[in-house]
Amino acid sequence: MKNLLKELRAAREMTQADLAERLGVSRQTVIAIETGRYDPSLPLAFAIARLFGKPIEEIFTANA
């Protein structure tokens, strides 16, 4: 999956550590999601969507 996490985070001038803290996950997890090496679980994806006030499908899109 591709995602806009990095762009959304940068637009809000948040660091990876800030975002990790807000989501209750490690910074490594934020990095892994941003670089596309890890697809988050649905609960975490919902938490991300809620945090940025956008629907999940606007943040995460399928690769194909």
Place this chain on the structure above:
Amino acid sequence: MNARAMGHDARTGLRFFVEALGAILVLAAVTFVARHVRLAPGTPLGTLVQLLPVPAVWLLLLVMLRHYLRIDELQRLQFLQSIALTAGILVGVAWSWPAFHRAFGWSLSDNGMWEVSFSVVFVVISALLTKIRTIPRAR
């Protein structure tokens, strides 16, 4: 710096370090007592002293479980993958060892061989998984 001001990683890491250190110290202490306190075998006190390391070993497992419950989903995935791969590799070693034994006469030491092997393989696999995050799917 209080626990809330620390990041998720530092907070969970510090808690695990403190709890694991405590459990290891307890295990070391009771193991020392069990090995060096000579009481008549078969007596209730002698049996009790010999069994002292058992709850300490399970305390260490409890510490691991508490850590597992605190870490996030990616770390849990990596942790489980590391344990599964390590167990698989060691089962492979155990099952193939008789062939080495027959071919070269190698024999396994009983002196903590599996514990040491598990630890080494687990650390190597954990390090590799941390680098690549998760095992990628085959294309």
